[in-house]
Amino acid sequence: LKLAVLVSGGGSNLQAIIDACKTPDYPAEIVLVFSNQLDAGGLERARRAGIRAEAISHKGFEGGREAYDSTVSNLIEESGADLVVLAGYLRLVSESFVTRWEGRLINIHPSLLPSFKGLHVHQAALDAGVKYSGCTVHYVVPEVDSGPIIAQAVVPVLPGDDAGTLAQRILKQEHRIYPQVIRWIAEGRVSVDEAGIVTVADAN
Numbered sequence: 057l058k059l060a061v062l063v064s065g066g067g068s069n070l071q072a073i074i075d076a077c078k079t080p081d082y083p084a085e086i087v088l089v090f091s092n093q094l095d096a097g098g099l100e101r102a103r104r105a106g107i108r109a110e111a112i113s114h115k116g117f118e119g120g121r122e123a124y125d126s127t128v129s130n131l132i133e134e135s136g137a138d139l140v141v142l143a144g145y146l147r148l149v150s151e152s153f154v155t156r157w158e159g160r161l162i163n164i165h166p167s168l169l170p171s172f173k174g175l176h177v178h179q180a181a182l183d184a185g186v187k188y189s190g191c192t193v194h195y196v197v198p199e200v201d202s203g204p205i206i207a208q209a210v211v212p213v214l215p216g217d218d219a220g221t222l223a224q225r226i227l228k229q230e231h232r233i234y235p236q237v238i239r240w241i242a243e244g245r246v247s248v249d250e251a252g253i254v255t256v257a258d259a260n
């Protein structure tokens with residue numbers, strides 16, 4: 057399976073996927089890393105791994121969100137990617153982008169969706185007094201952070217936690233489940249029913 061991974065920041069999720077792709081029997085390869093931030097650390101990680109890295113700043117991009125996204129789509133198209141992986145891509149993708157890639161577009165969100173959609177999720181979780189949080193890998197649909205849930209991981213909220221300590225505990229789980237979900241998709245084991253419920257065949 058050919059992957060296009062979209063990043064905006066440090067790219068620790070990208071790194072986890074790069075590392076997974078290095079294991080011999082892993083059924084996916086990254087053909088493109090793209091960022092909307094010219095200085096995203098994820099781009100450097102890609103280059104170090106010998107992976108094609110492209111960036112286009114959305115700032116000062118005339119034509120607006122739709123035009124920007126169609127430029128990105130064209131890049132992804134010509135890379136030959138089969139699956140678009142949002143990994144810390146902090147831009148809301150346009151509806152036309154979702155329509156073009158729906159079913160082949162996934163995201164990771166650092167909360168147990170549908171709780172805590174949007175940004176600043178760790179502080180929101182702490183402020184709500186939840187005893188558990190975690191992360192969610194889901195298919196992307198036009199509504200933000202709302203698509204069919206493929207996998208989740210749970211972590212405890214511990215006394216004395218702040219947003220940073222909670223984020224770090226969740227990030228470790230992100231790095232575990234994202235490569236796992238991509239493997240499942242590559243093996244053709246993930247299906248979504250008409251109610252948006254995901255099943256993974258033979259998930260050990």
Ligand code: GRF
Nearest residue numbers: 065066067068069144164166
């Ligand atoms: C992570 O919290 C991830 O859940 C969110 O973006 C943050 C940064 O990810 N999607 P990364 O280190 O850039 O992969």
